[in-house]
Amino acid sequence: MSVITYRQALRDTLRSEMHRDENVLLLGEEIGVFEGSYKITEGLLKEFGERRVRDTPIAEEGFVGAAIGAAMLGLRPVVELMTINFSLIAIDQIINHAAKIYGMFGGQTSVPMVIRTPGGGGQQLGATHSQNIELFYSFIPGLKVLAPSTPAEAAAMLRAAIRDDDPVLFLENLGLYNTKGEVPDEEVVAEIGRAAVTREGTDITLIGYSRMAAVTTRVAERLAEQGISVEVVDLRSLRPLDRETIVESVKRTGCAVIAEDDWLTYGIGAEIAASIQEGAFDYLDAPVRRVAMAEVPMPYAKPLETAAMPSAESITTVIHETLSAVGRRVG
Amino acid sequence: MADTAKPRGTGRTGTRRRTARKEAGPTLNDEQPKVLLDYYRQMLLIRRFEERTAQAYTQARIGGYCHLNLGEEATVVGLMTALQERDYLFTNYREHGYAIGKGIHPRRVMAELYGRSTGVSKGWGGSMHMFDTEARLLGGYGIVGGQLPLAVGAALAVSYRGGDEVVMCQMGDGTTNIGAFHESLNIAALWNLPVVFVVINNYTGMGTTVEKSSAEPELYKRGSSYRMEGVRVDGQDVLAVRDAAADLVERARAEQKPFLLEAMSHRMKGHSVVDPAKYRSAEQAEEAKANDPVAAFEARLTEAGILTDELRQEIADSVKDEVADAADFAENSPHPEVSTLFDYTYATPVPNESSRMPADPVFAEQ
Secondary structure (H helix, E strand, O other): OEEEEHHHHHHHHHHHHHHHOOOEEEEEOOOOOOOOOOOOOOOHHHHHOOOOEEEOOOOHHHHHHHHHHHHHOOOEEEEEOOOHHHHHHHHHHHHHHHOOHHHHOOOOOOOOOEEEEEEOOOOOOOOOOOOOOHHHHHOOOOOEEEOOOOHHHHHHHHHHHHHOOOOEEEEEEOOOOOOEEEEOOOOOOOOOOOOEEEEOOOOEEEEEOOHHHHHHHHHHHHHHHOOOOEEEEEOOEEEOOOHHHHHHHHHHHOOEEEEEEEEOOOOHHHHHHHHHHHHHHHHOOOOOEEEEEOOOOOOOOHHHHHHHOOOHHHHHHHHHHHHHHOOOOOO | OOOOOOOOOOOOOOOOOOOHHHOOOOOOOOOOHHHHHHHHHHHHHHHHHHHHHHHHHHOOOOOOOOOOOOOOHHHHHHHHHHOOOOOEEEEOOOOHHHHHHOOOOHHHHHHHHOOOOOOOOOOOOOOOOOOEOOOOEEEEOOOOOOHHHHHHHHHHHHHHOOOOOOEEEEEEHHHHHOHHHHHHHHHHHHOOOOEEEEEEEOOEEOOEEHHHHOOOOOHHHHHHHHOOOEEEEEOOOHHHHHHHHHHHHHHHHHHOOOEEEEEEOOOOOOOOOOOOOOOOOHHHHHHHHHOOHHHHHHHHHHHOOOOOHHHHHHHHHHHHHHHHHHHHHHHOOOOOOHHHOOOOOOOOOOOOOOOOOOOOOOOOOO
């Protein structure tokens, strides 16, 4: 067991998977000579050479599509998109091709590829560089969408994604790259499609993923000091979505709050809330609440950006409101 | 060299369209009659197959969109002849003839059009999405330009493994205006990938002419932006297409680099079966008809004494039987079972994958 950053966990996993399997190669803008915009691929060009660590031109549609074509012939490309915002330029290849090729041709060829990309606001990057549009991909059958929140999960889930025969959108987060955590020394391969109860509690279920899963854990720790017992569910996999784990938790606690680093309307939180009402209707003591981004293109100015984003404080407020609404407990 | 576009084969640079085929192509002198008759039979097979397809479509045996290769037979057969069995092919959605030309049995192509489980894509793809691992047809694609990045990736895999296969990527003239075309040509040239991009220029993208949609209407020249040699060929002449394509395919294999081939072809009917092509003038329609590659090749072989009346009848009969057999096979094949609906969402099974039917509850136990 060692304590490393989320960034290091990703880099170590890429490196060990490249050593394990000759078919694994990396494609992306600035991943080689520049060593990655966020330095995830630092040192890998030097170690593996240009054949396996391939700098691409700024042509997301072209190189994402090339990765799909290479995967169709059995390579296992891992593509880095500099941020998830740029995936919009490749969206035809991701949705109309990567997600369709296995089914559209009657299961004759799979597409074993990974698209790694960070989402996340809070860096004053403005409207076009602060989005979390993993929802677009989570909507699409044929894709698998993973959103790890800790270094250990990042390693185990990236390993699983690379070894999986389907196209995986692997969501990272700018706000998580420097976070640290314990990562086991042995190779753990996560099971795709499972959420996890990362903290048990009895008063309320708090659901998040990616950066929000990290924030919800902190909120739960703080509320425990006030005598409020929060159960935290980390979704980990946005597609498939593990509804059972969510609903079983809500059946135990009777109320739920969802935290998402994303706009509320039509969002992932909306899907979870709908699932909860269908799967745990008789157990609910309060309306399911969502804590989500203000519905504006993200502004640059720091006070505006901070106000627009969900935070530990806003989540705490909504938990108090939910609990007081049912009169069960007022923090 | 900044400008490596070199017209080859029968197509010279002429700025007037439809001039390419006026010039003399390869002669029949060096050809084996048996081979020529085989080309003729393949072209006629595609012609009759597509006519039968149109008929089945109007009888509602075939659904969806349906784009035919009528008028493109010489190009299809010439291109497919130029490929080795091990070479890979990507096409757009006008692909039935290519599937047959790449070696897939017409029965399986027709069954796919009928949406049957015996179809080449098991009834999951339809007219636009045919795929066969063994024949190395790596898909027909319905999104204009979608197949280009994929073809580049397949060539990357070949190159990565040091293989000697070539990837051919077919597209229509309209595709040369979409971003994926330019991104793909650039990457293929940068990375020295063995892919031959083939533009079927039938003068019209749906109803919009090449001149109205392409600032450089001599499409083979577009490769020059990527220092990629471009070649234009008369797509009405099966031998010219075969020679030009075989030259580029073998050079791609030997030199490990991409090429661009433009085949000047004609679309005898509308964009799809349901399109009456009213936007075409009577003169344009007449010109397409006058450029019928099957009739032209038939006349040429007859004139050379290779195609006798007896042979013509024999070939016509056998093609007719083969197409009828394909339609019968399709008609009598089973529809895919509804129980297979969730078989092809994921290649690696995954927990919590949805197999919910429209009226099912989200939670099965309810």
